[in-house]
Amino acid sequence: MEPTHNIRRLMDLYRTMSRIRAFETAALNAHKEGVVPGPLHVSIGQEGVAAGVCLNLTTEDRITSNHRGHGHALAKGAGVQGMMRELFGREGGHCRGKGGSMHIADFSVGMLGANGVVSGGIPIAVGAAQGLKMMRSSAIAVCFFGDGAINRGPFLEGLNWAALYNLPVLFICEDNGVSAFTATDTVTAGPGVIARAESLGVPGVTVDGNDALAVDEAAGRLVAEVRGGKGPRLLHAKTFRITGHTSTDAAAWRDPADVAAAKARDPIDRLGVLLAERGVATADLDALRLSAFEEMEAAVTDAKAAPWPDEAIAYEDVQDVGAVRFSGVSA
């Protein structure tokens, strides 16, 4: 055990993962109930990556995320009420009901947005890092993307760019093994993300993404290097998406043995075992999980009761000059 990993830090990881799990479970249930509209991409089983990385960041650090971004947002400190209301499309959502699950953002805590386009956050994170460096900020940019993103051009371009200008950006490849419904290794040539990153001069590290402690340790080292001006780094966190691609995908196409193996490696349960070994009472862990559950149930109750946004809000936040309501009628 690293000395840095005192009980308090382990409990922080446990709490963050439990809150993400509880948030997404509550959101999934609400979706099944029909009160959360639209597609919902949850990251159940992947919480160790978001929790382990973001524990090493400050509020000033910026993150970009992908379509499966609830965990990243929560771990970065995004407000739960604003997130849940956004999923429900209600007033008081972080995006005023105009983004939904796929476009969660909370700029007040440095969460620069989820993204509906695979690899869409990579150039944005690279540019944020460039701007931060230009302004002599000590903050860094962290970019979460999945294994599917490494087959898109912006991955190549963005890593080349980050290395070229020695930018303070940490790339997180959250590798759950599937590109939507297709096993990524069946559509990916060559030895994978680390080889690709290193060919561009971006050092990379692979870690078990279902081991939150290992993610925390690896991310801690890489964040220190990036913040210290050593240039971009990449963390390859191998994990498993226990649920389907979207809320409506029952993932019945999966090999049940793979899902069972992943559940046995559940990041929350594993850290729970470790904490118990370190002398934390099971009742304390249960209380923490219950508290997360209650927090998210309360957020659902709040969101259900929240008013729908006024129609006028649809016409706001378009552009300062030249927004239009209907043909020929100025906004």
Add this chain to the structure above:
Amino acid sequence: MSVHQVTLVEAVRLAALQEMRRDPTVWVMGEDVARGGLYGQYKDFLPEFGAERVVSTPISESTIMGAGLGAALVGTRPIIEMRIFDFVMCAMDELVNQIAKIRYMFGGQARPSVVVRMPHGIWRNSAAQHSQMLESWFVHLPGVIVVTPSTPADAAGLLVSAIRSDDPVLFFDPKNLFPVTGDVASVIEPIPFGKARLAREGRDLTIVSWSAIMPAVEQAAATLAAEGIAADVIDLRTLWPWDQAAVCASVEKTGRLLVVQEAVSVAGFGAEVVSTVVETLGPARVKAASRLGAPRIPIPFSPPLEDAVKVTPAKIVAAAKAAMA
């Protein structure tokens, strides 16, 4: 305030120079910008501002566009140089899905204050991938300002506005007009978006146009005047927002409208102008409303083929006479 005569490319160079001196958060990024840009529009910027604010980039259009957005989100104001318009097709996700929508999708949290410069229009014998005019696509895209100047003074003043704008601005440099000269003030004042310029005053016919075809329109208007047809010639300068009031007032006076565009006529901005004018004034007050643009074919390479598909002063004169009939 002193005024001097400069080329259009020098006018936009001076405008960007003035704004980068005024605001240290303004910077420029794109291919070859450190060596002055493809047309010299950033000449001598590197020695004055350094490599951190004058960033020659890899040929990575997606990241040029997307990184510009990211840098704007942390408080800088990038000028994103696309080299020529046609290359923006390699950055459409970053422009259309990200820059144009990020403020809205995030409920106003993001301000993508970028200027995307896209020199466009027919470039002599450069063929189909270096000569496009697809500005109407972007008028259709909510979230952006579309700027299409034709004179050195307008290009300079509108570029100043674009750099100071918190909205993302798509700035279509008229690359064929870069050598054209005109008067520019030593202190370049911003020109508001959505205000047209009356290039010539008449009573018989309203001709509306923008960007690189404007000199041909003015030449045609001079020919028409010599034959007794006096046209109001309106340079829209910006296509979104555009000066509907000025155009409608002119057509109210003349009763006849001709829109001239270098772009393909079909589903072009000319259709939008005609439709808006007829809707606003009512069909009874518009005796003629038509548009002239390129045929719906790619721009060919060979000089006589290219000439054949271009809108020319003679074609404009003919279209104007048809509108008067």
